[in-house]
Amino acid sequence: MTHLAHNYHPLPVIIGAGEGAWVTDGEGTRYLDCLAAYSAVNFGHRNPQLTAVAHEQLDRVTLVSRAFENDALGPFADALAELCGTDMVLPMNTGAEAVETGIKVARAWGYRVKEVAAEQANIVVMSGNFHGRTTTIVSFSDDADARTDFGPFTPGFRTVPFGDIGALAASVDANTVAVLLEPIQGEAGVIVPPEGYLRAVRELCTAQNVLMIADEIQSGLGRTGTTFACDREGVAPDLYLLGKALGGGIVPVSAVVGSESVLGVLQPGEHGSTFGGNPLAAAVGHEVVRMLRTGEFQKRARVLGDILDARLADLVGAGIVAYRRVGLWAGIDIDPQLATGREVCERLAARRVLAKDTHDSTIRIAPPLVIEQADLEWAVDQLAAVLAELRA
Template identity: 65%
Template sequence: MNAPVRTQSSADSSVQSSDPARRSSAELIRAEEPVLAHNYHPLPVVVARAEGTWVEDVEGRRYLDMLAGYSALNFGHRHPALIEAAHRQLDRLTLTSRAFHNDRLAEFAEGVAALTGLDMVLPMNTGAEAVESAVKVARKWAYDVKGVPDDRATIVVAADNFHGRTTTIVSFSTDPTARTGFGPFTPGFRVVPYNDLAALEAAVDETTAAVLIEPIQGEAGVIIPDQGYLAGVRELTRRTGCLFIADEIQSGLGRTGRTLAVEHEGVLPDLVLLGKALGGGIVPVSAVVGRRDVLGVLRPGEHGSTFGGNPLAAAVGSAVVELLGTGEFQRRATELGTVLADGLTALLGRGVLGFRARGLWAGVDIDPVFGTGRGISERLMAEGVLVKDTHGSTIRLAPPLTITAEELRSALGALEKVLAHGA
């Protein structure tokens, strides 16, 4: 698929001319090199504007966004309802800190609790903050409620996990890139293979505060566990008296065709971690959502965040909850997920070795003969489609849930074209 170049209107030109940078993509990329820490290796595209499922670079080239900010843009770029909510709140109040109440926070917390079927909300900002907060809550619960001796609480996690990159979180990562050079590591975690209930049960003992897993492992390549695994985790944690924490930061909020990925097995964890799409692609918003008797262990002063639960975030988050409340986006992910899976099935043996998909989320294993995941991503970029590689020759597809069937088929056609050209 060739990237269509949009002809600028006079309005577009006036916007472009007001841009203080006014530098080419190549110039902007070079300008970043000496002043930005090199913690990312982006594709060589410089996005200047976006609308819906499309982004535009500084030269006016348009690309179909098939990554959606790792699910932060589930509702597309600049969804009108979310932009309106943000503008409306910007004119009133943006921040009070939690030293005071604000008039948007109750509505946000009520909405998130109702959406997930849980009781209480701990608002934070980033996904990693939500994970860190859940670790603290689980340990506090273990000491105050379960009776684990002080400083002996353990949390069981899965190999190949991705929960963030803070010091505590990389302590239980199995990715050498995330860990090497960042020790000493935080103790108190046990790592078991993902999708292995026997190994999980062997790791749980009287010191276990919680089991923390992703219902679908995104960074690992959209790894979907066997049917019954999540239900097995729920049964095991109930039976052994520890918490089940589901990290739904990437998998949640409509991505897989359900509000939460755990709903595919009818499971309700004790704590659910939300982020990314909760901020509508506008502001960072995350939350730990859970049972009252679990989140209720926190007392004033034991945990906090200056920006967590700020009025702007709460207003946008409430608008996100309202969008999800209609069920439209969950239905779209389910219906269009069939289009995605059918298109990938047609490419099996034609450069695609295999794939895993649920809703509008897929990990696609490309035959290494055709190139690395990075190489395939760059070739798709040249065709006007943006994706992101993960390990080896695997690429991830996670378009906005607003994508049309025609746009989705066009992206799949671009992948077919790239593979048809061979290595």
Template identity: 70%
Template sequence: MTTVEFRTPDALAEAERWTAHNYHPLPVVVAEAEGAWVTDVDGRRYLDMLAGYSALNFGHRHPDLVAAAHAQLDRLTLTSRAFVHDQFATFCRSLAELCGKDLVLPMNTGAEAVETAIKVARKWGYQVKGVPDGQAEIIVADGNFHGRTTTIVSFSTDPEARADFGPYTPGFVVVPYGDAEALAAAITPNTVAVLVEPIQGEGGVLIPAAGYFTRVREVCTEQNVLLIADEIQSGLGRTGKTFAIEHEGVVPDMYVLGKALGGGIVPVSAVAANRDVLGVLKPGEHGSTFGGNALACAVGSAVLDLLGTGEFQDRSARLGAHLQAGLEGLIGKGLVAVRCRGLWAGVDIDPALMTGRQACERLAERGVLAKDTHGSTIRLAPPLVVTEADLDHAVAQLAAVLAS
């Protein structure tokens, strides 16, 4: 089939014609990208301040990651898990070492990794903790976003994600995010795990008060409950550390990873835990044809090599402070609040001025790409290869939008 080249209006209309309307994208059609910048089909450049919801932490087409993908494409892409390929052990060992865990289980998408964590926690509860069959409970936080599978939306508190997709999967207890004592009070003998995001990205980059995760870790240890950290968006350098939960010095029982693990090239996700947890799975009980495929492992190993230098964690911390200072200078000038952790910011616009969607549309007109969430909040999560000059440009464009 011959590829037809469209200019922006025609490309948007064609996409609208042929795809289900499960997204409401900004009117931008990207054709090329490099680093922190993308170019549309009409040759206009934009600063990418979203980075694929953190899937592009290392920027578009990072040369090391592209080289790893090219090299692997010339050798082997997929065997299925019926066989072992020569990239598998290297990736799994490197990821386990990064997490400080015994074992990893590779999957593809973030939602698959969350589903994996849920299944492992339940099986651990029955086989290790001794919870009666079919009675396992997992505590989650309100405002959560862990994906959109049927089970995951069953414990979502976002009507847009949840409505009209029932009947819902039981076994989940929702407590207020950031309230450790409410979480502690919700634990019963049937509680097998606490599943929580160290920072709620979809919620607007919501950061719990200092001490929250320290207390949650204490409670989980005391009550023999697994602490599962969903680091799909917050992990792998985004917040100035390898994992966001590290800001409190807390180590979870299980990490849930995705997005940046695939370097923006292929979908790669995984869970990591010690043998006494992840070892409950036996052959045939869980799997994925593409999970841990050779191409994914080659790219994932290259990602882990980049993280191993510490360069990207340092850049995120340093440039994040620069971004935060610029954004906080706009409080009272159209912004009402800013939450920032590394190169990740939630920005609350005065709702009397405009919605988050309107702000993002006006930013796009000025060559900056961002994403709105929940009314008048926008999220900024640039690739970690962004420069100070790029960040200054983004802040200046936001200031112009607020003043317009």
């Protein structure tokens, strides 16, 4: 691995195979995956329903570019639009591309529909946000690691505290074209806004003729116990930004989904992607939508999430300072006097549980939604054992 750029600091585990919620290294040691590639593997490693569709498409055609039509893309777009309760889909590849696309669409809509003066559009974002690592996106990050030495930055963004509807209302003016937010902030440590906040954002955006853009790249597609995190408050944004789990852990698939009145502002030649909407991605994405329609995975996230919640509650004061849990997704604040989040994750890996730290003393738990209850409880047992070791 010495020839790789040092833009990651992975745990010393080399994974060679995976099935369901488990992965295996080259020596045959099995690890319980409690990260699920940041929710990209919501449906488990090598989900047989998804791999069957991928194999079938691999035997037909995988890429033709958007210069031509392909027979997998239309059905995928129809199904995804229906899942989101709207009528237009713009397919891309990565989550960051979906965010960049949402920004471009919001600006075009602002100039062409809202009639904001040229070059004056602004977008309001949230403190603690994580939407990706492109130059434009890090321009409105407040994470020093994401920003330092990468300027000059793209103008046109205003940052307000996440969860503070008064600050958001004060920041919106006649040139505001969109409010961009994660309904639950994942990278920040699974930060959940106050009850009613998303409804208030929706009402404010409607009243001020501003687009509400929900980055559901991590929070969407079953993770929170609902199809989308916005569903928890009965809110429908103007644009959904989707990715990660949309590719089933097989291929990068992302999408911007919204109404024709918004996405329809783009004209041929103004935006695109060679791989966006490719037949393989469309076939896999379509099957992901079919799987979500059953509600099975959303229910598993709710049921197993309640079990995770009860187990974590027992550890508060025993090495855990606090935690936040929505569906099968938790941000756990380790007592900084005991260890950093990295140190806890290293000790968990030694016990064959894979998790990820963030922001010094916080770790995240987000296993595949197919995880068995006994395995989930075993993972919490290992966390409890690590905390006991550190306290000893």
